[in-house]
Amino acid sequence: MYIDTHCHLTFPQYKEDQAMVIGNAKKAGVKKFINPGVDPISCRLVVDLAKKHPGVIFASVGFHPYEAQEIKDVSLLESLVKSSRPPSRDPNGFRVKPGMTTIVAIGECGLDYHQYKGHDALGRKENQKQLFKLQLKLALEHNLPAIMHCRDAYEDFFGVLDNLPNTPRGVIHCFSGGLQDLRDAQKHKFFVGIDGNVTYSKHLEMIVPHIPISMLLLETDAPFLTPVPHRGSRNEPKYIPLIAKKIAELKKITPREVEEATTKNAQELFGI
Numbered sequence: 001m002y003i004d005t006h007c008h009l010t011f012p013q014y015k016e017d018q019a020m021v022i023g024n025a026k027k028a029g030v031k032k033f034i035n036p037g038v039d040p041i042s043c044r045l046v047v048d049l050a051k052k053h054p055g056v057i058f059a060s061v062g063f064h065p066y067e068a069q070e071i072k073d074v075s076l077l078e079s080l081v082k083s084s085r086p087p088s089r090d091p092n093g094f095r096v097k098p099g100m101t102t103i104v105a106i107g108e109c110g111l112d113y114h115q116y117k118g119h120d121a122l123g124r125k126e127n128q129k130q131l132f133k134l135q136l137k138l139a140l141e142h143n144l145p146a147i148m149h150c151r152d153a154y155e156d157f158f159g160v161l162d163n164l165p166n167t168p169r170g171v172i173h174c175f176s177g178g179l180q181d182l183r184d185a186q187k188h189k190f191f192v193g194i195d196g197n198v199t200y201s202k203h204l205e206m207i208v209p210h211i212p213i214s215m216l217l218l219e220t221d222a223p224f225l226t227p228v229p230h231r232g233s234r235n236e237p238k239y240i241p242l243i244a245k246k247i248a249e250l251k252k253i254t255p256r257e258v259e260e261a262t263t264k265n266a267q268e269l270f271g272i
């Protein structure tokens with residue numbers, strides 16, 4: 001069994017055939033999904049989807065760094081987390097069997113300084129850091145792991161984390177850092193998520209052999225980052241085995257070992 005620890009099933013790319021996409025992934029052995037929100041609308045959608053698929057699709061609620069210009073507080077995330085928690089006691093004070101939790105993480109949150117043609121993220125850096133810190137604090141308060149996004153910003157990313165008294169458990173999703181960033185991630189006991197770009201990125205080919213299997217998670221980031229040989233078309237969680245196969249090749253172990261270890265890691269981090 002595989003777990004896709006990061007896919008965006010509520011994005012418009014799946015508007016027509018979301019149920020089929022989920023069904024095809026299950027046929028390919030991908031039995032559980034973590035579905036992170038990125039903005040207020042998608043956070044509500046991921047919670048609704050998780051409620052419809054208890055024990056199969058789990059929500060993570062967070063604000064992507066691109067939202068940092070508009071969003072200054074995390075009250076929506078907090079109220080979603082509070083309302084998703086099943087009560088552990090009934091009104092008479094007796095313990096009740098907890099229902100299936102729908103929100104298993106905070107995120108995606110983090111820093112993204114990537115510069116598109118003519119647009120740079122410079123003016124937003126302080127806002128991004130502020131929004132990231134608020135979400136790390138929320139994750140700690142609710143004892144949830146953080147799903148963290150970091151692009152072209154590793155120095156500030158670890159700067160933020162190193163300056164906090166405590167950091168939550170978490171994963172650096174779509175890991176693109178170098179060896180020093182990997183060591184910093186290890187220092188914080190973070191997991192790192194590897195995506196379909198491992199099938200064509202020379203950088204990841206160099207990095208992946210250095211990542212201990214005990215810190216690896218599989219993710220598609222679907223609909224983005226489609227792996228070889230499907231590049232150019234929409235990505236789907238059913239391609240998770242292609243990512244596992246490539247990681248196995250790079251680490252000189254079997255795909256089965258990658259499957260078992262990454263599933264165990266995901267279960268441990270998200271409690272699913």
Ligand SMILES: [Zn+2]
Nearest residue numbers: 108149173174
């Ligand atoms: Zn991301």
Ligand SMILES: [Zn+2]
Nearest residue numbers: 006008108221
């Ligand atoms: Zn994402």
